[in-house]
Every structure is written in structure tokens, then in C-alpha cells.
Amino acid sequence: MKLDNWLEQRARTSPDRMAVIGPDGDLTYAELESEARSLARRLVSGGARRGGTVALTMSPGTGKVVLVHALMKAGAVLMPLSDRLTPAERSAAVAAAGVDLDLGEPTGPGGVEADMPLLGEHDMDEVHSKLLTSGSTGTPRTVSLTYGNHLFSAMGSAFNLGVEPTDRWLCALPMSHISGLSISMRSVIYGTGMVLHDRFDPEAVARSLEDDGVTVISLVATMLRRLLDEGVDLSRTRAVLVGGGPVPADVLEEALGVGAPVVQTYGMTETCSQVTTLTVEDAPRKIGSAGRPLLTSHLRIEDGEILVQGPTVSPSALDSDGWLRTGDLGRIDDEGFLFVEGRADATIITGGENVGPEEVEAVLREHPAVQDAAVIGVSDQEWQQKVVALVVPTASDRFDRDAVFEHCSELLAPYKVPKRLEVVSELPKTASGKLRRGDLAELLTRSDKDA
Amino acid sequence: MKLDNWLEQRARTSPDRMAVIGPDGDLTYAELESEARSLARRLVSGGARRGGTVALTMSPGTGKVVLVHALMKAGAVLMPLSDRLTPAERSAAVAAAGVDLDLGEPTGPGGVEADMPLLGEHDMDEVHSKLLTSGSTGTPRTVSLTYGNHLFSAMGSAFNLGVEPTDRWLCALPMSHISGLSISMRSVIYGTGMVLHDRFDPEAVARSLEDDGVTVISLVATMLRRLLDEGVDLSRTRAVLVGGGPVPADVLEEALGVGAPVVQTYGMTETCSQVTTLTVEDAPRKIGSAGRPLLTSHLRIEDGEILVQGPTVSPSALDSDGWLRTGDLGRIDDEGFLFVEGRADATIITGGENVGPEEVEAVLREHPAVQDAAVIGVSDQEWQQKVVALVVPTASDRFDRDAVFEHCSELLAPYKVPKRLEVVSELPKTASGKLRRGDLAELLTRSDKDA
Structure with a gap:
């Protein structure tokens, strides 16, 4: 028509x-x-x-x-x-x-x-x-x-x-x-x-x-x-x-x-x-x-x-x-x-924008200081959800947070850049090495308590 | 769809x-x-x-x-x-x-x-x-x-x-x-x-x-x-x-x-x-x-x-x-x-209704007192146009208007029934016998003056 x-x-x-x-x-x-x-x-x-x-x-x-x-x-x-x-x-x-x-x-x-x-x-x-x-x-x-x-x-x-x-x-x-x-x-x-x-x-x-x-x-x-x-x-x-x-x-x-x-x-x-x-x-x-x-x-x-x-x-x-x-x-x-x-999937909705965690994780992993990374949305008063990254550093004794943030800001639109970056020793994975996303929130809570 | x-x-x-x-x-x-x-x-x-x-x-x-x-x-x-x-x-x-x-x-x-x-x-x-x-x-x-x-x-x-x-x-x-x-x-x-x-x-x-x-x-x-x-x-x-x-x-x-x-x-x-x-x-x-x-x-x-x-x-x-x-x-x-x-055609628009003159003419011609008929719309303050019929009677000396109106009312919705019925001796036609609709208005005016 x-x-x-x-x-x-x-x-x-x-x-x-x-x-x-x-x-x-x-x-x-x-x-x-x-x-x-x-x-x-x-x-x-x-x-x-x-x-x-x-x-x-x-x-x-x-x-x-x-x-x-x-x-x-x-x-x-x-x-x-x-x-x-x-x-x-x-x-x-x-x-x-x-x-x-x-x-x-x-x-x-x-x-x-x-x-x-x-x-x-x-x-x-x-x-x-x-x-x-x-x-x-x-x-x-x-x-x-x-x-x-x-x-x-x-x-x-x-x-x-x-x-x-x-x-x-x-x-x-x-x-x-x-x-x-x-x-x-x-x-x-x-x-x-x-x-x-x-x-x-x-x-x-x-x-x-x-x-x-x-x-x-x-x-x-x-x-x-x-x-x-x-x-x-x-x-x-x-x-x-x-x-x-x-x-x-x-x-x-x-x-x-x-x-x-x-x-x-x-x-x-x-x-x-x-x-x-x-x-x-x-x-x-x-x-x-x-x-x-x-x-x-x-x-x-x-x-x-x-x-x-x-x-x-x-x-x-x-x-x-x-x-x-x-x-x-x-x-x-x-x-x-x-x-x-x-x-149903892991998409994070933050301030009206949809963020796929896989995209942010891929960018994080590109940085030499990052061995592995997982990204989740955490409830937030202002943004409904905010992007938070859990990072396994290549060498934990000299992990440069600012350099990683800067790297993200260069490659990702501002709303995708993690608002917080948490260093962990390992990520929850299945036997075949697949990330267990359902367990990330608990890991973050535990890491908060340890802090 | x-x-x-x-x-x-x-x-x-x-x-x-x-x-x-x-x-x-x-x-x-x-x-x-x-x-x-x-x-x-x-x-x-x-x-x-x-x-x-x-x-x-x-x-x-x-x-x-x-x-x-x-x-x-x-x-x-x-x-x-x-x-x-x-x-x-x-x-x-x-x-x-x-x-x-x-x-x-x-x-x-x-x-x-x-x-x-x-x-x-x-x-x-x-x-x-x-x-x-x-x-x-x-x-x-x-x-x-x-x-x-x-x-x-x-x-x-x-x-x-x-x-x-x-x-x-x-x-x-x-x-x-x-x-x-x-x-x-x-x-x-x-x-x-x-x-x-x-x-x-x-x-x-x-x-x-x-x-x-x-x-x-x-x-x-x-x-x-x-x-x-x-x-x-x-x-x-x-x-x-x-x-x-x-x-x-x-x-x-x-x-x-x-x-x-x-x-x-x-x-x-x-x-x-x-x-x-x-x-x-x-x-x-x-x-x-x-x-x-x-x-x-x-x-x-x-x-x-x-x-x-x-x-x-x-x-x-x-x-x-x-x-x-x-x-x-x-x-x-x-x-x-x-x-x-x-x-473009002869359709009469009266009080928001469309009336085809041919339909009214056909009904008029069915009446034994009517030999031939033509219908036109005439400007009117109340109805914008009103339906008016020009009728050639079978025998002009004893034409019964009321009987023809009644006949129309039986066969036609009220808005199609002519509001006025004018007796004329003949209708304007072409050599082949087709009604010359364009000449009807003038015939009606002439008939008005004669009255």
C-alpha cells in the first residue's frame, strides 16, 4: 500500500x-x-x-x-x-x-x-x-x-x-x-x-x-x-x-x-x-x-x-x-x-539504555591487566540498574583500576562503562568453562562483605 | 493483515x-x-x-x-x-x-x-x-x-x-x-x-x-x-x-x-x-x-x-x-x-440524501396517468435541492396529482418523492429520443411564468 x-x-x-x-x-x-x-x-x-x-x-x-x-x-x-x-x-x-x-x-x-x-x-x-x-x-x-x-x-x-x-x-x-x-x-x-x-x-x-x-x-x-x-x-x-x-x-x-x-x-x-x-x-x-x-x-x-x-x-x-x-x-x-x-537474558537496563554484558566483558578482557571479567547489573536508586564488573586480574598485586576504566571509556559509550570494578580471584564457571551468571550477584555480595 | x-x-x-x-x-x-x-x-x-x-x-x-x-x-x-x-x-x-x-x-x-x-x-x-x-x-x-x-x-x-x-x-x-x-x-x-x-x-x-x-x-x-x-x-x-x-x-x-x-x-x-x-x-x-x-x-x-x-x-x-x-x-x-x-451527472442532493432522477422517473412512468416524466433538483433554502417532477400526462384534461403523489409515496422513500409536480405538454428530447436534461431547468422556469 x-x-x-x-x-x-x-x-x-x-x-x-x-x-x-x-x-x-x-x-x-x-x-x-x-x-x-x-x-x-x-x-x-x-x-x-x-x-x-x-x-x-x-x-x-x-x-x-x-x-x-x-x-x-x-x-x-x-x-x-x-x-x-x-x-x-x-x-x-x-x-x-x-x-x-x-x-x-x-x-x-x-x-x-x-x-x-x-x-x-x-x-x-x-x-x-x-x-x-x-x-x-x-x-x-x-x-x-x-x-x-x-x-x-x-x-x-x-x-x-x-x-x-x-x-x-x-x-x-x-x-x-x-x-x-x-x-x-x-x-x-x-x-x-x-x-x-x-x-x-x-x-x-x-x-x-x-x-x-x-x-x-x-x-x-x-x-x-x-x-x-x-x-x-x-x-x-x-x-x-x-x-x-x-x-x-x-x-x-x-x-x-x-x-x-x-x-x-x-x-x-x-x-x-x-x-x-x-x-x-x-x-x-x-x-x-x-x-x-x-x-x-x-x-x-x-x-x-x-x-x-x-x-x-x-x-x-x-x-x-x-x-x-x-x-x-x-x-x-x-x-x-x-x-x-x-x-530472560543478562541484558542490563540502565537509565533507559540496554547494555549487553558480553560486549563490556569482551572490552575488559582486551586489556592486558585483565585475565577474565564478568559484568552484571546491580539495583540502583538513580539508574534502576548500574553496570558493575567483576575482574580477575592478570597479576593481582599491581592491578591499575584507572587504566582499565580509561580503556573502557575509550571503547565503550559512557552508559556501558562499569560504574564499579570489583577485583575477584576467580569467576563462577561450569565444568565446560561457561560463566555461571546466576552466581555473580552472590559473588559480588561476598566480595562486598570481604571488603 | x-x-x-x-x-x-x-x-x-x-x-x-x-x-x-x-x-x-x-x-x-x-x-x-x-x-x-x-x-x-x-x-x-x-x-x-x-x-x-x-x-x-x-x-x-x-x-x-x-x-x-x-x-x-x-x-x-x-x-x-x-x-x-x-x-x-x-x-x-x-x-x-x-x-x-x-x-x-x-x-x-x-x-x-x-x-x-x-x-x-x-x-x-x-x-x-x-x-x-x-x-x-x-x-x-x-x-x-x-x-x-x-x-x-x-x-x-x-x-x-x-x-x-x-x-x-x-x-x-x-x-x-x-x-x-x-x-x-x-x-x-x-x-x-x-x-x-x-x-x-x-x-x-x-x-x-x-x-x-x-x-x-x-x-x-x-x-x-x-x-x-x-x-x-x-x-x-x-x-x-x-x-x-x-x-x-x-x-x-x-x-x-x-x-x-x-x-x-x-x-x-x-x-x-x-x-x-x-x-x-x-x-x-x-x-x-x-x-x-x-x-x-x-x-x-x-x-x-x-x-x-x-x-x-x-x-x-x-x-x-x-x-x-x-x-x-x-x-x-x-x-x-x-x-x-x-x-457531473443528474444526481439530486437533498437534505444530505442522494437521489437518482432516473429512479423517480421510472416510478412516475409506471402510473397510468403519466405518459412521460423528467425529474430535476431545484435550489431550495431548506433542502439545498428539492426533487421536482415535470410530467407529461396521458390525458391532460383529467390529471390526478394526488393519485400520482400517492403512487410515488408507496414506491419511493420520502426524500425521493417529488415535492412538486409540474404538468408539461412535452419534454425536451434529442432526435434519438434521449432526454435533454440540460434544458429541463429552463422548461420549468417557462412553465412557472406561464402559471
Whole structure:
């Protein structure tokens, strides 16, 4: 099925409505369309081609929203990369994804702006974007999302939270993530405004809530905790979505207590954002639940694991039975509300980011001072979980912690770098030498006691 | 693509929200689901089968909304028939459409309520309903609408007008029409409430606006005229949709003048309701326009005729190029706003109903006192157009007007019966005997002057 280019459509139907309010400028729909068109022409002359993958560092900004739309008009597949990736991580990701064009950190590609033909419509099944996710092997893995995935995601969200022509959705989340990217897609599909922050700063959020007509805001638990601590008034928004991993009940209760319409949501890159979301009306009596499935999403639990089906799910993420195996553990209560109960695998969820421990372990082992390493997530008030490493040194008498930290910081994005590094004499292993992850927490507790 | 049964989904996600406020009772989503399930079982034991067409007389009422959903659960195709059809018209429609089961004017079919299997999901391309439209030949014609048509129609409307979880949409339009039926589909897709009136009564509308939390209302021009005349306050709604044919500019201006957020809309059975709709913000500066295309609709003008394409269009209504030829004349201004300028054919639009003159002419000619007849639409303050017949009597000296009116009333729905009957000595015809419709208006004026 053919879909109109959403921005072109919105530039026609609501040219004067504000599309993006951002750190590097505000644009109406007419202005966004015009900038995206001219950038698309430059991109096409610069080598972006239909169906080709174009990588770019996606620091949040109005210019990047223009780029997202320019790539759609060029028919290219967007591969947004976090500005927190180290050069090594970034190169590995670009190499693994089969990128046709790497825009790096573009200030806007140069080149002639010829009158190149631009796409006015897209196929529902056409790939719109490839997003990086944490792989469990250390090899970067991307998830392909189609135009249809984005459309149905926007629809499901709208028919749960409602959508008003005057809506403004505040995004202080990474635009390289589905959390931030989906806000930009939803906004253009609805013809509503996106308020974009270049980083999360509680004071800036407070000002924006006051000045920018914000009606909806998306947060991860760590952000909500900080906004509450700073006394930021969220009560005049229509909805505060909190996702990116489990949210502590006391944080939700405190937020509801000060009149913030918080609704927990469950989703991931593979589902193009929300699968389930609470409604504002159910939130107080269902604290801890991520809500019920949105209009077109199906959910079931198999051996404790959450399985998802529906038109928002990346076609490439489905198993042979047509379900996405999320790797998340959960249960559904008798009213159909989902409660997420952690991960089936060892993935650590820290401040809304997923970290595969294997990737961190591999980096640790590369350091000459490290003989072996294991990484686990430890409960934390601020980050929900924090990354902790257990390290067996090559020579325990002269182990240089700082050198190992520095090594990690060079090769890993900041959120993956262990917040703590514990030296142990050996790691729990099976007879065949496989790490017994289930025993790591106890080992850490023992090591704490010894200290 | 598979879609969940919308009602089942809504009964899960918003069980306690009001689904229907109607003349014969109010139902929450949980109650509507439960009633529809048990009725569906009775229907299946009574012979409703998947894919079979079930005809019923669709007088507006809560019970009929239950029936609509029960048929979806049975997987049967709904064929809603106006309660204004004469027995002859109804029989002809049922015969022409290949109906498998005719529920007549059911008080609720009897029969065992066995534990019959019900459909929990539908295919996007599955036919949901067959609606009768005015044929130009006198033979009843139906339009098949799919689940996908209804879904995309609901989406397009939502992303233009917005949708709020607390919305209540007032329907005083026929539920046998796409205008009324689409309100019931949209409501269940959004999980919002429908306020259903069994007939249009300005006082009842005024009360309902006051008591039922109505936020949106759909009207035809005749109704808006009457509400304004009766001083009904529409200013507290979020949107007043006016469709079903051209709306006089003075009516729109008067409505806007008293603060009613009127937006003209253009749509038809074949497009599953709205194709274009104004936004509340554009309404004052674009009086007379039906707005711009909704999210997934495409529009173009060919030789003055309006052509439509998109996922809301009935697949069976498309021509070989994939476009719907509407038979409506129009133009699109340089900002993309549609102005509807009448019909390419002789269809008369009266009080929101389409009347094919050929059908009325055929009925007139059946009467022994009528030798020949021609029917045209004449401008009218109340009905926009009214049906007027020019009749060549068999014997002009003893022509019995009342007998001919009575004959028409027996065979034609009230809105098709000529409001005026003019006797003429002959009709303008071509050499080959074909009626010259373009000359009828002048003949009528001449006949008026002679009188």
C-alpha cells in the first residue's frame, strides 16, 4: 500500500503549525518541508540513493529532524547513531550494517542542489530506518523499521492517549533511539509539534513546560526521579510517558501524588516504540503495570517470556511463528494488564539504555591487566540498574583500576562503562568453562562483605 | 493483515467507558461486548455465516449498534437498510445484493444461544459492510467497505480533528448511511463514546449537548440550518462536521458567527466517509471549501470531476487506473483546498440524501396517468435541492396529482418523492429520443411564468 510522504502532506494541510521547537531553531511544517526538500536534493547529489542505508550521528537538534525527513524524501534508509558511541563502536556498527553513505556528524553536506527527483510517496513495507540495538554477542545488530511500522505505532499511541491538533510532545530522549525517533514520526503523522531538547536538563524541562505549550512528555525512570527531586511541575501536561525499562513503584506513586499524569509504557526498538501503555485513568490503580496492548498489538506470555505480534513489529524481528520473542519476562493480570518483571537474558537496563554484558566483558578482557571479567547489573536508586564488573586480574598485586576504566571509556559509550570494578580471584564457571551468571550477584555480595 | 476485533479490544482496554448513549439504553464497552457476544451466538445459530451478507433495517438505536458488532463477531457482512425505504425498494435492494439472511426489523432474533465460535480478528481486506447507494439506473447498487477502509477512515479523521479519550460524538444521522455507520466504527476504534439519536430533533440535540458531554457532532446542511434557527448553542463542541452535499455559505457564516466550530467535509459511501475535511483553524478563511485531503487520501481533478484514491476507498469502486470517479465536480485552489461544485451527472442532493432522477422517473412512468416524466433538483433554502417532477400526462384534461403523489409515496422513500409536480405538454428530447436534461431547468422556469 502506498502512503503519502507525511511531511509533504502536513506542509499542505497545516503549513503554519509549529513542527519542531528545537535547540537550534524552530520550524513550521512549511519551513520543515522546504528545508527537507533542499537538503534531500543535496543528499541525492551527494550519493544518497533509494533503498541505500545512510548513517549519521544523531545528536538531537532541529537540523537532525530536517535530515530525517530529507532522507525519507530521498528514499534512503536512516541509520541514526548515538553521539555517545566511541569511534570504535561507531565504526563497528557502520561496518556491520552495510552502510552506503556515512554522513558522520554533518554540518549539512555540501554539493550542488540540483533539481533531483524526490519521493512523494512510500510503500507501507519499505524500510524507513535501521536502528542499532544492544547485541548479546558484542557484534552490533540493527533492527529495520518500515513506514507501516511507524504509521501503526503512531495510530496505536493516538488511540490510547488521544491526539489534539495543538499537541506538543517534549523529547529529551536520544533521537538515535526509537524513543526519540518515534516522537518525530508521530508528530509529523499527526501534524503536531515536537519540542526537542539537546540533552536532559530538569531546569530546561521546567522552562519548556512553562513556555512551549508542552502537552505530552516522554521520560525514562531516571529522568522522572530527577524531575521530582527538582520539584518540576508536570501536572499541567496531558500525559507523562515513562518507559525504557521498569519504573520503581515509589517513583510512580510520588509522581501521581503531585498530580503528574504518569503512565508507564512498554516497548522497544523491534516494536517501533509502545506495545502497551497505561491510560491516565488506570494509572493510579495499576501502579507497576505497563498497561494493556495498543489497538493493533497482540501480546502473550510463553514460559514467562513476553511475545509480541502486530503491524508495529519489525518484520525482520519475527520468529517462524510470526511472533517477536522480546527476551523480557512478564505476566498479564486477569484484566489484561502487563507487568514486566525483568530480562530472560543478562541484558542490563540502565537509565533507559540496554547494555549487553558480553560486549563490556569482551572490552575488559582486551586489556592486558585483565585475565577474565564478568559484568552484571546491580539495583540502583538513580539508574534502576548500574553496570558493575567483576575482574580477575592478570597479576593481582599491581592491578591499575584507572587504566582499565580509561580503556573502557575509550571503547565503550559512557552508559556501558562499569560504574564499579570489583577485583575477584576467580569467576563462577561450569565444568565446560561457561560463566555461571546466576552466581555473580552472590559473588559480588561476598566480595562486598570481604571488603 | 490481521486486525483484532475492535470491540473486544476496547472492552479490554476501556471496559467502563461509555460506548453508546442511545434512545433505547446506554452501554459501556464491557456491556456492549457482552451483549454483542450473546447476540452473535444467536445470529450464528440463526444462520449468519462468515462472509454471508445479512440485511437489516437500520433504525437508529443502541440495539442496532449491538447488532453491528454482533455481525462482526459472526464474521458476516452487514447490509444496513434505511427505515425510510418502501417495501418495494427494500425488496429490490435485498434481491440485488445477494443477501444470505434478512433480519428484517429484528427485535433481536430468537433461537438458541449456543456456544458458537466467534471471530476475534478480521482481515484488513475482509468486507465489513455493504451499503446501498443511489444508482443512476434505478437498480439498487451496493458498495462494499472493508475493515481496512473503516480503520483508515477513522485514522484520517483522528489526525485531522484530533481524538480525545473523553470524546463523545453525536449522531443524529441515519445509521444505514456511511455518515452514521462510520461514527459507530470510529468510536469503537478510538474507544470513545457515541451519542445516538433516533431522529433529528433540535430540542433533543440541545439537551444532549447540555447533558451527554458531546464534543463532536455530524450534521447535514439542513440540520445545521434548523439548529441555527432554533438558537441551539453549538459553541461548546470541539467540532461540528457538516457534510452530505454542498453547504450554503450564509449558513456557514452564520454558524461561525455564533461561535460554532463548523468544518465542512466531503465524502461519500465509496470513500467510507470523509475524504477532505476543513480544520477548525482554516474554517473562517475558507468558507465554502470542504478542506484538504485527510492523511492517506489522494485527490485530483480530471475534466472538472473529482477523483479519489487511498485506503479508505472501497476496492470495488476503483476504476482500472485505481481511482474512484466520484461524479462530483470540483476544483482545488492553490493551497490545496477542495471546492465541490455540484454533480457531473443528474444526481439530486437533498437534505444530505442522494437521489437518482432516473429512479423517480421510472416510478412516475409506471402510473397510468403519466405518459412521460423528467425529474430535476431545484435550489431550495431548506433542502439545498428539492426533487421536482415535470410530467407529461396521458390525458391532460383529467390529471390526478394526488393519485400520482400517492403512487410515488408507496414506491419511493420520502426524500425521493417529488415535492412538486409540474404538468408539461412535452419534454425536451434529442432526435434519438434521449432526454435533454440540460434544458429541463429552463422548461420549468417557462412553465412557472406561464402559471
